[in-house]
Amino acid sequence: MRKIIVLERITLDGIFDAASMDKWDFPYNSEARMAVIAEGIHASDAYLLGRTTYEMLAPGWSALKNNEYGIADKLNSMTKYVVSSSLGKAEWNATIIKANALEEIRKLKGQPGGNILVHGSAKLVQSLLAANLVDELQLLVHPFVWGNGAKFFKDGAQPAKLELIESRSLDLGVVLLRYQPVKG
Amino acid sequence: MRKLVVTEFITLDGMFEDPAPPPGYPSPDIGKFKHDELFESGALLLGRVTYEGFAKYWPTMKGTSDFAERMNSLPKFVATTTLKSLEWNATALEGDVVAAVEKLKRQEGQNILVYGSGTFAQTLLRHNLVDELRLLVYPLIRGKGKRFFTGEDRLPLKLTTSRELGAGVVLLTYESAAGA
Numbered sequence: 001m002r003k004i005i006v007l008e009r010i011t012l013d014g015i016f017d018a019a020s021m022d023k024w025d026f027p028y029n030s031e032a033r034m035a036v037i038a039e040g041i042h043a044s045d046a047y048l049l050g051r052t053t054y055e056m057l058a059p060g061w062s063a064l065k066n067n068e069y070g071i072a073d074k075l076n077s078m079t080k081y082v083v084s085s086s087l088g089k090a091e092w093n094a095t096i097i098k099a100n101a102l103e104e105i106r107k108l109k110g111q112p113g114g115n116i117l118v119h120g121s122a123k124l125v126q127s128l129l130a131a132n133l134v135d136e137l138q139l140l141v142h143p144f145v146w147g148n149g150a151k152f153f154k155d156g157a158q159p160a161k162l163e164l165i166e167s168r169s170l171d172l173g174v175v176l177l178r179y180q181p182v183k184g
Numbered sequence: 185m186r187k188l189v190v191t192e193f194i195t196l197d198g199m200f201e202d203p204a205p206p207p208g209y210p211s212p213d214i215g216k217f218k219h220d221e222l223f224e225s226g227a228l229l230l231g232r233v234t235y236e237g238f239a240k241y242w243p244t245m246k247g248t249s250d251f252a253e254r255m256n257s258l259p260k261f262v263a264t265t266t267l268k269s270l271e272w273n274a275t276a277l278e279g280d281v282v283a284a285v286e287k288l289k290r291q292e293g294q295n296i297l298v299y300g301s302g303t304f305a306q307t308l309l310r311h312n313l314v315d316e317l318r319l320l321v322y323p324l325i326r327g328k329g330k331r332f333f334t335g336e337d338r339l340p341l342k343l344t345t346s347r348e349l350g351a352g353v354v355l356l357t358y359e360s361a362a363g364a
Contacts, residue, residue, distance in 0.1 A: 012319075012341065012358070013333035014198045023338075129325070139196075143358060145309070145339040153197030157327035162196065164323050164352035173343035175356060179196070179323055 002109050003135035004048070006118040006125050007040050010152050011142050016122065017149030018056055024144040030171035033140065034069065040138070041071045044078065044117035048105065049094075051084035053120035058092040081108065081116075083124050102131045109133065122152050130158040132183050137162065143173035186289050188229070190298040190305050191221060191318040192332055199329035203234050203300025206322050211350030214320065221318070222254055226294030229285070230274075231304030232264040238299070239272040261288060261296075263304045282311045289313070306335035312360055317341070323352035 010016045011024050049057070064072040080094035083101045090096050097104045105128070108116060118125060128134045162179035169175055194200045205214065230238065238255070245252035260274035263281050270276055277284035285308065288296060298305055298314075308314050319332075345357040 012356075014331075141356070143341040143343045143361070145333055145335070145337070145341065147333075147336040147338050151198075153325060155328060157197060157325055159327045160325040162323040162325070162352070164348065164354065167346060167348055167354045169343065169346040173341070173358075175343065175346045175354075177196075177321070177354060179352075 002046075002111060002113050002116050004105075004109060004116045004118060004128060004133055005040060005044065005136045005138065006128070006134055007037065007138040007140070008120070008125075008152050009140045009142065011144045011146040013145045013147070014151045014153055015146040015149040016120065016152040017146075018120070020146060020149055024142050024146050028142050028172045028174050030174070032170040033172075033174050036138075036140065036170070036176055038069070038071050040115075040117055041074055041078075043115050045114035046108065046116045047075070047078045047080045048108075048116050048118045048121070048124070049080060049082050050121035050124040051082060051087055054080070054082040054084070054087075054090070054092075054094065056120070058094070062092045081105075083121075102127060102133065105133060122150070122154065125152075126154060126157050129160055129181060132181065134181050136165070137179045137181065139177045139179075140170075141175045141177060186226070186291055186293050186296050187315040188285070188289055188296045188298065188308065188313055189221070189225070189316045189318060190308065190314050191320075192300070192305075193320050193322065194332050195322050195324050195326045197325045197327065198331045198333060199326040200300070200302060200332040201326070201329040203237070205320070206324065209322060209351035209353055211353060213349040214351065214353060217320075217349060217355065219251055221297065222251060224295050225297035226258065227288070227296050228255075228258055228260045229288070229296050229298045229301075230260060230262050231301030232262060232267060233303075234300035235260065235262045235264070235267075235270075235272075235274060239270075239274065243272060263301075263307075281307065282313070285311075285313050302330060302332055302334065305332070309339055310335055310337045312362055314360065316344070317358045319356045319358075320349065321354045321356060
């Protein structure tokens with residue numbers, strides 16, 4: 001059974017908006033933070049994304065050829081699955097999951113292999129959490145109240161209890177919180 | 185110069201419905217933390233909604249614990265333009281609320297403690313009046329309710345503590361990093 005690992009980079013007020021990440025995310029990068037992100041990527045052999053996150057990541061990363069940050073090669077070669085009913089074709093080694101997403105993802109989980117990694121993709125994660133398909137939720141909480149922008153946890157999410165696995169303070173005030181959803 | 189401390193119970197998704205801990209997460213460390221916090225404070229500073237809830241509840245707890253005794257005996261300051269008469273050792277802040285809080289902070293004494301008071305806390309944060317923000321992050325997603333952070337301001341912070349308090353609850357404390 002493969003694990004679905006979700007890693008999110010958010011502000012203290014829960015914003016994960018990529019448009020402002022140059023202000024609240026990149027300035028807080030450190031070796032320790034980069035190691036958390038890179039370890040997650042290297043422990044996975046599939047990348048599962050919502051359409052918005054896929055469209056944001058694919059052009060930039062696929063243009064990188066020199067294993068930037070020690071993750072570009074792995075990220076580019078990894079199999080991707082994009083959940084989208086509207087996307088016509090996908091590049092970047094991606095397969096589109098057009099319909100019955102949860103069922104298809106359940107099948108993927110049942111296959112042998114490494115972890116399935118999710119970044120961003122808030123709507124998808126909300127569905128995965130509600131369907132009990134997330135094995136681990138990792139939050140990198142950045143020391144910034146950003147004020148406005150898209151929130152990772154939307155109103156209307158299904159209530160859920162989680163178990164804290166680890167909390168770790170990284171450099172520059174970033175905190176890693178790791179949770180395991182309590183099933184059932 | 186007194187220190188102004190804002191202390192909140194929030195869920196992982198940032199909800200803080202009540203200025204009370206979500207039920208079902210007993211932990212001696214949380215109890216000790218909340219106890220120390222109250223006894224290091226010499227006054228409570230509250231928004232109207234939290235004041236009204238507390239002023240109804242805490243007097244009924246009279247004689248039940250030293251925590252309740254202190255909650256009842258401490259002086260309170262309330263940010264309200266609508267309430268005419270206050271009880272529970274409470275005084276309304278007069279005039280401009282920011283100036284009134286600045287004046288309180290200039291006094292000598294123990295910490296000024298803010299519980300709950302979401303709207304008012306945003307005002308305090310925006311005006312850089314908060315010396316320490318303490319969040320007890322509970323391991324649950326609530327999906328609905330009131331969010332604690334509702335302001336539109338950008339506030340860079342400095343992490344001062346990250347500590348597990350048991351029952352899966354994490355204490356995060358921050359200071360303002362504005363102008364740093």
